[in-house]
Amino acid sequence: MTFPRVSFTSASIGHFSDFNKLTKFDGTRFAPYPLNIMKMAILLAAIAPLLLVNCKKQDPMATQSTPPEQPEAKVELTNAEWKEKLTPEQYRILREAGTEAANGEIYHEFKEQGTGSYFCAGCDTKLFSSNEKFDSKCGWPSFYDPADAQNIVTDTDFDLGYARTEVRCKNCDGHLGHVFLGEGFNTPTDKRYCINGTVLKFVPDSVDKE
Ligand SMILES: [Zn+2]
Numbered sequence: 001m002t003f004p005r006v007s008f009t010s011a012s013i014g015h016f017s018d019f020n021k022l023t024k025f026d027g028t029r030f031a032p033y034p035l036n037i038m039k040m041a042i043l044l045a046a047i048a049p050l051l052l053v054n055c056k057k058q059d060p061m062a063t064q065s066t067p068p069e070q071p072e073a074k075v076e077l078t079n080a081e082w083k084e085k086l087t088p089e090q091y092r093i094l095r096e097a098g099t100e101a102a103n104g105e106i107y108h109e110f111k112e113q114g115t116g117s118y119f120c121a122g123c124d125t126k127l128f129s130s131n132e133k134f135d136s137k138c139g140w141p142s143f144y145d146p147a148d149a150q151n152i153v154t155d156t157d158f159d160l161g162y163a164r165t166e167v168r169c170k171n172c173d174g175h176l177g178h179v180f181l182g183e184g185f186n187t188p189t190d191k192r193y194c195i196n197g198t199v200l201k202f203v204p205d206s207v208d209k210e
Helices: 010-023 033-055 079-085 088-096 105-112 205-209
Strands: 116-120 126-129 152-157 164-169 175-181 191-195 200-204
Touching: 079 088, 088 175, 116 205, 126 191, 200 205
Parallel strands: none
Antiparallel strands: 116 126, 116 200, 152 164, 164 175, 175 191
16 A cells, blocks of 8 residues: 655645744734734623523513413414514514523522413413423423413424424414423323413413402
8 A cells, every 4th residue: 555655845845934934922923912802802792792692591481460362363463563562572482482591580480380371472372281280390380281271372393413203382482481291290291381481371270250
């Protein structure tokens, strides 16, 4: 077996030495270090608000004392109208299939809530009830069944590279979360509707009955 001979011609060596010259800091050809530090500072200043947004506390789950009126037809809004109606986090989840942070304030709030019903924050459709709520310890609100199955549609997505069953609101087509089957939870269905609490609206029963 023969290997190709590697040889440096004077031209290529000349090239290397030029390269050396170019990469050497001589204080004149290239930006002096303080300028690089300034660029870094400008970049940090630019991304700081984004970091702050990510660290921001979650808004509490919308709660109201009376059940909202149910939509009689599909709710179809433009993206601009949705942006006006929803909080940025609700928009990200409902309209862009986002996911809220696990184990966030919403999840703890959900665990503390008494009996009641859960409605879509996008269109007010009744989706879930505390009767089917259970603690899956997964970090997101969990139900083993929808309160009214006809208000839920499911679809398969491959967002994480494998098939998951997406759960959406039938009336506004908003993304709610996913449903997982056969995980061994001791519930009547062994399904886990893993739902973003940010896009739910809670109406407690106690106030409901007053
Ligand atoms: Zn909806």
